[in-house]
Amino acid sequence: MQAEGYFGKILRVDLSKGNIRTEALEQAAAERFIGGSGLGTKILLEETTSATDPLGPDNLLIFATGPLTGTSLFNSDRFDLVSKSPLTSIYAESSAGGYWGGKFKRCGFDALVITGRAARPVYLYMDNERAEVRDAGELWGKETFEAIDLLRQWHGEGVKAASIGTAGENGVLLANIITDGYHGRALGRCGLGAVMGAKLLKAVAVNGSREIQVADPVRLRALVKKLGPIMRENPGALREGGTSVGVQYCDEIGNLPVKNWVQASFPEGARKLTGMTLAETLLKGRYHCGKCVINCGRVVEAADGPYRGRLTAGSEYETVGLLGTNLLIDDLPTVLAANQLCNRYGLDSISVGGVIGFAMEAWEKGLIGPKDTGGIQLTWGNGPAVLSMIERIAQNRGFGTILARGVKRASAHLGCGAEDFALEVKGLEPPAHDPRAKMTVALGFATSNRGACHLAGFTHDFEDGAFIADLGLPVMKDRFTTEGKAENVVVMQNLMSLFDSLVCCKFGIFGGLTVDPLIEGLNAVTGWDLDRTAFFKTGERIFNLKRLYNNRLGVTAGQDTLPKRMLLEPRGGGTRDHLPQLSVMLQDYYRLRGWNQTTGIPEPEKLAHLGLQEYRL
Amino acid sequence: MPRLTVSETFRYAAGGAKEHHVPGDTAAGVLRSFLSRYPELQARLLLSDGRFGAHFLVQVNGRVVKTDSLETEAVSESSEIKIYPVLAGG
Numbered sequence: 124m125q126a127e128g129y130f131g132k133i134l135r136v137d138l139s140k141g142n143i144r145t146e147a148l149e150q151a152a153a154e155r156f157i158g159g160s161g162l163g164t165k166i167l168l169e170e171t172t173s174a175t176d177p178l179g180p181d182n183l184l185i186f187a188t189g190p191l192t193g194t195s196l197f198n199s200d201r202f203d204l205v206s207k208s209p210l211t212s213i214y215a216e217s218s219a220g221g222y223w224g225g226k227f228k229r230c231g232f233d234a235l236v237i238t239g240r241a242a243r244p245v246y247l248y249m250d251n252e253r254a255e256v257r258d259a260g261e262l263w264g265k266e267t268f269e270a271i272d273l274l275r276q277w278h279g280e281g282v283k284a285a286s287i288g289t290a291g292e293n294g295v296l297l298a299n300i301i302t303d304g305y306h307g308r309a310l311g312r313c314g315l316g317a318v319m320g321a322k323l324l325k326a327v328a329v330n331g332s333r334e335i336q337v338a339d340p341v342r343l344r345a346l347v348k349k350l351g352p353i354m355r356e357n358p359g360a361l362r363e364g365g366t367s368v369g370v371q372y373c374d375e376i377g378n379l380p381v382k383n384w385v386q387a388s389f390p391e392g393a394r395k396l397t398g399m400t401l402a403e404t405l406l407k408g409r410y411h412c413g414k415c416v417i418n419c420g421r422v423v424e425a426a427d428g429p430y431r432g433r434l435t436a437g438s439e440y441e442t443v444g445l446l447g448t449n450l451l452i453d454d455l456p457t458v459l460a461a462n463q464l465c466n467r468y469g470l471d472s473i474s475v476g477g478v479i480g481f482a483m484e485a486w487e488k489g490l491i492g493p494k495d496t497g498g499i500q501l502t503w504g505n506g507p508a509v510l511s512m513i514e515r516i517a518q519n520r521g522f523g524t525i526l527a528r529g530v531k532r533a534s535a536h537l538g539c540g541a542e543d544f545a546l547e548v549k550g551l552e553p554p555a556h557d558p559r560a561k562m563t564v565a566l567g568f569a570t571s572n573r574g575a576c577h578l579a580g581f582t583h584d585f586e587d588g589a590f591i592a593d594l595g596l597p598v599m600k601d602r603f604t605t606e607g608k609a610e611n612v613v614v615m616q617n618l619m620s621l622f623d624s625l626v627c628c629k630f631g632i633f634g635g636l637t638v639d640p641l642i643e644g645l646n647a648v649t650g651w652d653l654d655r656t657a658f659f660k661t662g663e664r665i666f667n668l669k670r671l672y673n674n675r676l677g678v679t680a681g682q683d684t685l686p687k688r689m690l691l692e693p694r695g696g697g698t699r700d701h702l703p704q705l706s707v708m709l710q711d712y713y714r715l716r717g718w719n720q721t722t723g724i725p726e727p728e729k730l731a732h733l734g735l736q737e738y739r740l
Numbered sequence: 741m742p743r744l745t746v747s748e749t750f751r752y753a754a755g756g757a758k759e760h761h762v763p764g765d766t767a768a769g770v771l772r773s774f775l776s777r778y779p780e781l782q783a784r785l786l787l788s789d790g791r792f793g794a795h796f797l798v799q800v801n802g803r804v805v806k807t808d809s810l811e812t813e814a815v816s817e818s819s820e821i822k823i824y825p826v827l828a829g830g
Contacts, residue, residue: 357748360797360824363804369828371794375787378828399797399806440828556828577829587784587795589749589825598752600780633749633827 125150127338128190128648129158134232134254136247138322139180139239143254148233154651155734158189160216161624161665162234163205167214168672168738170236177209178294178321180240186227186285186327187234189626193225193335193413195347196644197354198631200225200413203623208313209321210296210474210529211550214572214672215313218623219285220412221303226283229331230254241323246286248278249329259325263292266467267301268430274328275304286326288469291316293519295527297474301466305435306410306420311471313551313573314529338650346643354416354634361419361630362409364398366440371397373444376587376602377560377697380449382503383480384546384557384688387696392453396443401455407434417630426460430467438462438472444555445476450483450509457506461513468517477552478526478533479512484544490537497521546686549574549678558689558703561586562608563599563615565703566712569683570612572669580615581622581629593638594618595655603701609711617662624665664733667725670718671738680723683709742770742819749825750796753781767800767813768792770821785823797824 125131125148135144148162156162163185175181184206191199202224208215227235230249237247244263245256262270267288274284283303291298298316299309310316319325337343360368373379374393381389394400401421408422421437438446438458442465447458465472479501485491486501493500497515499508499522515523525533530552534545546553551574558565567580577583585591586599596611618638622629625645627636636644642658645651653661670678684690685705693700713720717729730736741761746754754760755778764770771792775782787793792807799805799822805813815821 353748357824358827359747359799359822360826363797363799364826366827366829368797369794369826372826373828375794397794399804402804581829584825584827584829589827590752591749592752630827630829633747633825635748 126153126190126649126651127336128194129153129233130228130231130333132232133234133236136235136237136254136256137239138237138241138245138256138324141256143256153190155661156665156668157621157624157661158192158233159187159203159624159626160205160218161620161668163187163203163216164214164665164668164672166236167205167207168668171207173676175207177207177212177318180238180322182207182318184237184315184318184322185234188224188228189624190648191625191627191644193228194337194648195343196414196627197347197350197634198415198628198636199626201626201628202227203626204300204310204315206315206318208315208573209317210314211574213549213574213676213678214669215315216573216623217310217312217315218626219302219308219310220415220628221283221308222413223283223285223302223329224626225413226331227329228335229333230329231331231333235327237322237324240321244323244325246274246324246326246328249331251331251333262325264289267469268304268467270326271301271304274326278328278330282328282330284326284328285310287316287319288467288517290468290470290517291320293517294320295470295516295519296529297471297478297516297527298469299471301469305433306422307436308412309466311473312576314471316469337648339647342647343644346640346647350635350640354631354636357635358417358630358633361417361633364402365419365421365437367396367398367401367438367443369440370443373555374448375697377694378557378583380444380480380555380557382451383449383484383544385694387694389448389451389453392448392451395453396447396455396458401437405455405459406437412628415628417634419630423459425463426456435463436466441555442472442476445473445480446509449476449480449555451503452506452509453504454506457509461509464510464513468513470513470517473554474529474552475513475516477546478530479509481530481533481545482512482526485537485541490539490541495522543687546688547575548685549682551575556583557694557698558685559694559698559701561602562605562703562708563612565685565689565705566608566612566708567616569685569705569709570616570712572666572673578629579619580612581619582611582615589633591632591637603699605704605708609708609715612712613715614659616666617659620665621658621662660733664735667729667733667735668738670725671735671740674724674740680709680713680721683723741817742815742821744770744774745820745822747822747824750781750823753784754778764815766811767798767805767815767821768810770815771798771810771823795826797826798822
């Protein structure tokens, strides 16, 4: 019998054949992998091979919700997208909030699996269980906001759409997918917009209104009532200053990227760009995702282009770090404009900031000049040059064609030692957290399944102040020591695998949505009776499944590393010249994970413990 | 005495209590007095030179007060001061 919280159905769309069909979600799969990225990884692992071309018709786009998606629990209107990344050629997942996840699930499905390649540009439209592949001739060539606006005009205001922009259409490997429009959210990382573009799939528009059944509504209501006051009060800093409220703090401790991760700090820039400066100057309002009371979204006026004056999303912390301080830009309107360009074209602002920072250092070192860049002066702090280069990247034109492939390929193209200042892990540009400032970030970047990622372990806010009381681990008191860090990373990665499968926002932790409430919520929704042991074992199973997918593609211990700069070059400032003792932490990590110390592949005993023998290499 | 509320994720280092009544005429005075009771939290919120770091956000009577204004922000017996950890992510 299917647990409540699920519709028990997966929608399958083959764009090559034009087939749309429904299949049952196996209850065993739901129990073992929950939903979201866990379920998505199971499908990806079982239905693709190591030879699958990320941009070919055989790659899958798996949009997956979880049992908590769309319920009344806080921070739960999310979904995950799983695929093989064209940027990194390994496992890819990206998670988004907004309203798309809940609207999709209420169509009566738990997941949507898209394969094939359409003969002409199309979009998928879903009105509850009715799904149609429709002509997207009028949408193709449009920016994300414009495409989503048109879909609303055609199908009604209640429709929520996830759309690529022109970057995805143009095969840019940094392309993302934007949901909901001007005040939207992004499936930002790993270049999944390019996968949609390669399938000639412009958008997925959904309009579901089905009721989501919950096993024990009284129990769930009691949990929501208990969490309410904490959720409204505790994440006060996020509400006041948005996700960029901590920019100055991150600069103080050496966490913020400055000048392609070289310069020790940038205090004046951090002061000008912090979320509190935004709140006092250009902020027009706040917005939130479905089932959220935190309101971390920022509303600002569009600075330029066809949307000038229109209210749209402001920049997040990661964007401020990568498109601001990382490029020595300290002008808030310029950062907001760069962010808006990325959102309009459908580009990952983290990777774009990383690759432009790389290009600016290449310019400084004389490896490239105006002849290469089409006259764009890629000097540090040159805002107009950054905006021009974002356009070139989105259009896959001129020097933009080099940067559009990501920093790893761009450095290989330039040669002459450019690899030494190309910052990436497993091909993915790092988000705005320096592993030299926090040891769990170092280990987390090295072992995250999608490459450099702060969200797979989400330890960065808990290594220097905040604390999850019901995690079952002691407070991390020293951000530079290696002691106890592997255990923290393992436990947090397992917990975050659950967040990405349930699917809930990790910021909910600051509002009290921690381990015990999550278990309580899951049991109330599904009718299951999971205890802490079973809950964390499920998270561990999901994390290991993602690892197995990468192992099959050839990822082993050798790829669990950091960029040379982050591993070997002291930075000063708040890092106090500290360097990560990665090899020491990795030994602990592999031991705790039950992975082979030499290969980094899960040992047979671990697979047996987790019930993953069928996926053994 | 002004009432100081500590965000849940900081509470472990403040004796586990949510609310504290702390003497002081300014927001900075209240905070220094409070932190002197809890060295672990003090080590996290004050810089090595004794200035307030950017690690936390302060509200006085519902209004955000920037770190560099804490010394001059007057508070009264009925003031409510809240401190939250600042976060970074997105």
